[in-house]
Amino acid sequence: MSADAGEPFDPQGVAWRRVSPRLTTARRTVLAVFHGVVVVVALVLAALLTWWIALVAVAAVLVLAWRWWLVGRQVPAWGYAERDDDLLVRHGLLFRSLVVVPYGRLQFVDVEAGPVDRRFGLASVQLHTASTATDAVVPGLPPEEAARLRDRLAARGEARLAGL
Amino acid sequence: MSTGSVDGGPVDGVPVDSSAEVREVLADPGWKRLHPVTPVLRAWKVVAVVLVVLAQQGLDQLLQADLPGWVLLLGVVGGLVAVALVTAVYSAIAWRRTRYRIDADAVHVEQGVLWRQQRRAQLDRLQAVDLVRPLLGRLFGLAELRLEVAGGAGSKISLAYLKEEEAQQVRNALLAAAAGVRFAEGEEAPEAPQRAVLEVTIPRLLLSTLLSGLTIAVLLVLVGCVVTIVITGSAAPLAGMAPGVLGLVAGFWARFNHAFGFTVAESPDGLRLQHGLLEQRSQTVPPGRVQALRISQPLLWRGPDWWRVHVNVAGYGGENGTEGANCTVVLPVGTREELARLLAVVLPDLGTGDESPLDVVSRGLTGTGTDGGFTSAPRTARRLDPIAWRRHGFRVTDRAFLARSGRVLRRLDVVPHERTQSLALHQGPLQRRLGLASVALHSTPGPVSPRVDHLAAATASALLAEQSVRARAARAAAGPERWMDRGQVVGAETPGPLPA
Numbered sequence: 001m002s003a004d005a006g007e008p009f010d011p012q013g014v015a016w017r018r019v020s021p022r023l024t025t026a027r028r029t030v031l032a033v034f035h036g037v038v039v040v041v042a043l044v045l046a047a048l049l050t051w052w053i054a055l056v057a058v059a060a061v062l063v064l065a066w067r068w069w070l071v072g073r074q075v076p077a078w079g080y081a082e083r084d085d086d087l088l089v090r091h092g093l094l095f096r097s098l099v100v101v102p103y104g105r106l107q108f109v110d111v112e113a114g115p116v117d118r119r120f121g122l123a124s125v126q127l128h129t130a131s132t133a134t135d136a137v138v139p140g141l142p143p144e145e146a147a148r149l150r151d152r153l154a155a156r157g158e159a160r161l162a163g164l
Numbered sequence: 165m166s167t168g169s170v171d172g173g174p175v176d177g178v179p180v181d182s183s184a185e186v187r188e189v190l191a192d193p194g195w196k197r198l199h200p201v202t203p204v205l206r207a208w209k210v211v212a213v214v215l216v217v218l219a220q221q222g223l224d225q226l227l228q229a230d231l232p233g234w235v236l237l238l239g240v241v242g243g244l245v246a247v248a249l250v251t252a253v254y255s256a257i258a259w260r261r262t263r264y265r266i267d268a269d270a271v272h273v274e275q276g277v278l279w280r281q282q283r284r285a286q287l288d289r290l291q292a293v294d295l296v297r298p299l300l301g302r303l304f305g306l307a308e309l310r311l312e313v314a315g316g317a318g319s320k321i322s323l324a325y326l327k328e329e330e331a332q333q334v335r336n337a338l339l340a341a342a343a344g345v346r347f348a349e350g351e352e353a354p355e356a357p358q359r360a361v362l363e364v365t366i367p368r369l370l371l372s373t374l375l376s377g378l379t380i381a382v383l384l385v386l387v388g389c390v391v392t393i394v395i396t397g398s399a400a401p402l403a404g405m406a407p408g409v410l411g412l413v414a415g416f417w418a419r420f421n422h423a424f425g426f427t428v429a430e431s432p433d434g435l436r437l438q439h440g441l442l443e444q445r446s447q448t449v450p451p452g453r454v455q456a457l458r459i460s461q462p463l464l465w466r467g468p469d470w471w472r473v474h475v476n477v478a479g480y481g482g483e484n485g486t487e488g489a490n491c492t493v494v495l496p497v498g499t500r501e502e503l504a505r506l507l508a509v510v511l512p513d514l515g516t517g518d519e520s521p522l523d524v525v526s527r528g529l530t531g532t533g534t535d536g537g538f539t540s541a542p543r544t545a546r547r548l549d550p551i552a553w554r555r556h557g558f559r560v561t562d563r564a565f566l567a568r569s570g571r572v573l574r575r576l577d578v579v580p581h582e583r584t585q586s587l588a589l590h591q592g593p594l595q596r597r598l599g600l601a602s603v604a605l606h607s608t609p610g611p612v613s614p615r616v617d618h619l620a621a622a623t624a625s626a627l628l629a630e631q632s633v634r635a636r637a638a639r640a641a642a643g644p645e646r647w648m649d650r651g652q653v654v655g656a657e658t659p660g661p662l663p664a
Contacts, residue, residue, distance in 0.1 A: 008589055008601050008625035085636055096596070098589040100632050104639060105585050130314060130478060131585035131606035133613060 009090055009098050016079035016090070023140025024075040026120040028068055035064040080138045087127065087153065089136045099136045105129045106157035111146050125149050194265045201304050202325045203255035208300060210251040211244055264323055266334065268341055271311060273321055285313045285321055287342040288645040291453050291479035293335050294491070295446040297328070302444070307331040311338065312479020314608065320479060339433040339448060344646030358431035361509055362495075362502045368470075369423055372497035375464035378415050385409065423496035430509045432648070437494060447491065451647045453477055454510050456579045456607040456614060457494075459503065459529060463572055470497050471529070473506060474611040481609030492611050500526065511580060515563025528559065528568045528576040538568060539627075544598045545618035558603075558616045558627070563638070565605060565631065567614045577614035579605050581631075581638035589628050591621070603627050 010016075042057035073093055081088040090098040107130055113123040123146035124139040141149065218240070231239075254277065262275040273283045292312040301307060308324035309331045326334065333352060340353035389405055424441035434450035455476040465471070473495035480491040495506050504522040507514070514521040527536025532554035534540055540557035541549075549556065552571035559566045565584070567577040584605050591601040601624035605614040619627065 008591065008621045008628075011625065011629060086632055094593050096589075096591045098628070100587040100628060102586065102632065102636060102639075104636070129585040129606065130608050132481075132609050133588075133604070133606040134586045135588070136586070 009096050011088075014081045014083070014088060016081050016088075018076060019078045019080075019138065019140035020122060020142055021075065022120045022122060023078075024071055026116055026122055026140070027071045027075065029120075030116055031064060031067050031071065035060045075140065078139065082149075082152070087136070089127075089138055097135070099134065101127050101129060101134060101136050103153065103156040103159070106153060109150050109153050109157075111150050113143065113146075125153075127153070194267065195263045196265065197263055198259060198323060199306055199325050199327055199330075200259070201306060202259050203252050205298075205300055205304070205306065205325055206255040206258075207248050207252035211248045214244065214247055266337060266341065271321060271338065273323070283321060285311060287338065288344075289313050290338065290342040290450065292450070292477050292491075293338055293448045295331055295335055297440075297444040297446075299442045301325055309334055312477070314478030314481075335448065339450065342450065342646065343433065343648035344644075345648050356431040356433045358429040358436050361428045361430050361505050362498065363428075364423060364426040364496055364498065366424070368497060369420065369426070371468075372465065372470055373416055373419050375468075376419070376462055377464075378412060378419075379464070382409075382412050385412070419496075422490050423493070426496055428495065428506060428509070434647070435494065435509055439496075445491075449475075449477055452643060452645075454580075455583045455610070456577060456605075456612040457507075457510060458612040459525070459576045459578075460570075461529070461574045465497070469500055471495070471500065471503050472497060473503065473510075475510065476607045476610030476612045478608040489611065500529075511564065511578065513563050514578075515561040517562065524559070524561065524566070525576065525578075528566050529574055531568070533557075538566075539619070539623060541600070541618040542620045545600055547598060548594060548600070548618055553618060556617050556619070558619075560631070560634070565614070565634075567605070567616045569615075569617065577612055579607060579612075579614050581634045582642040583607065584631065584635040587628055587631055587635075589624055595621075601625070603631075605631070 038060040039057040042053055042060065046052070046054035046057070074091075077093045077096075078091045079088075080090070085104075086100050086102045088098060088100055090096070106127060108128050110126040110128065111123055112126065117123060117140075121142060122140050123143045124137055125141060125146050126138075127134065127136040138149070258275065258277050261277060261280075262273070264274075265272045268287075270287055271285045273281075273285075275281055275283075290311060291314050294310040294312070296308045296310060297306075298308070304325075305328050306325040307328045308322060309326060311321040311323075313319050313321070323331070323334070332355065336353040336355050339356065345353070385405060385408060393399055421441045421443075423439055426437070426439040429436040429438070431448075433448055434453065435448070437445075437447040437449075439445060455478060457476075458474045459471050460474070461471050472493070474492050475494050477492065494510065495503065498506065500522070503525070507521060507525065514524065516524045524536060528538065531538060532540070534557075536559065538557040538559045540555075541553050543553075545553040545556060552569065555569055555571050555574070557568045559568075563580060565579045565581060567579075569575050569577075585608065586606045588604045588606065589601055590604065595601055595618065599621050600618045601621045602615060602617045603619060603624050604616075607614065616624075616627075
């Protein structure tokens, strides 16, 4: 798996940090709840109206199984690395992305935690530059790591601040 | 109409206005007001909108209603007068509560009737200044001044309306202050001298509009009409086509109206653009505010060798719709020679060394493969993009990044190194199989989103690493935000040689 990970997404001398494995559980929980609701509604409707609505429930279970498996692969693929002058974020398995955000370009940093995230002790850090195309989010960080990253980014951004 | 009676408390720490303060609103000599005709113009704008809506939608229903003609007429006219009165009164109050002030560092604007707003915009963050003269404003000799700061949607500051001369004076003062030029008390900033660079003639504008993709659409619609008439034998489907045809005509008109009398000039304050038939707009983009530039060519412009140029300017990106799209055109149509003159103003130094910048750009515009020192996509890319694969490529000069693409619609994106925000490398499953990857450079919001598709994975990876080093070096060496201060920064003009 890591052998064919592809050189371009593994620059030399970069120590990647992984996101918390609890993110897998969190995302699977959300998936299970969502699909569970669909299954229940479909079964109730099937009992009340016609039997073939039950096929929707079957489909929902199949999709759940597939996404369950996918999340298990996607979460370990998230990674970030702090270098001297920029932060690298990489994600995706099928469609891979690697984003390089120079500290001097940071306009602001968001730390967010939704209800599910909080329950699992997770938070996500999002980096914003003057470009809306910058898609640099690191999900699934323990809150203290998220806070550390935020402060560090803020400090480095200040030291290297440039105009637009 | 005081805020206190509405929500009974201070808003965001802003003291609640008392009528005493309103009376003294201009006590400070630095504060100025907008032109007193403003409420009339605003009221007219609202009435015009109501009229248009009425004409488009309400007319049928009105006519169907079973009422005598004079009652209808009276109702409509009365309604319009009422709308005009209400908006005029409201606008008059708004006018009384709006004031602005410009000092050496910032523009201050206070406005709002119910929700008071005080805005302070830092002048060294000024991205562009537009002087807009709408049709009706021109009758009164009034203009609107728009200041673009890079704060996202809704961050622009609009001073509407000012007397034309005053608007020009304010613009000159703003640009001088933003540039870092100081003037003594009472002295007025003179208009910066400007030198004409190019002008788009009306015949060429008309021809170029006709030679656009819109024409192809019109022809297709016409063919469709003829075919349906022949097949069905009746002209009934024509009525169904009417809205589409109207839309196309509107498209032509919008383009013509916007680019009419387009002139580009150069001044110490930066790029000056003037254009517009009904609504005239005069834009000033200070040096170093152009974040990225795209040169493109629609298919039918190939014969006359015409090109169009769009730019990303941080403030314009926040505006949405056609407004934002119109602001970002710096050349609606031009020959290659005019393109060269424009480039010399927008990006004076492309860092091409011994080669002439036009040569490098020209090769990027029409070249394929490794023409002109470009690095192109490898042969395997033809399986993903059989038509344009030879055109995917990039070149790096000392000062800028050039991304080439498009075979049917040719395109060249230019990004100065110091304006790169962030970078990304992307790879889909097919690309991965073929050993390819795409590189994107992120710029501020706007029409230009530079991207090089289907490079060899190793090339893409190396580009990502090198470009981030180049961007950092260029940023460290970039000039100050206040462009006239440039002279004081010694030894910061050119970045040193970069590791290859």
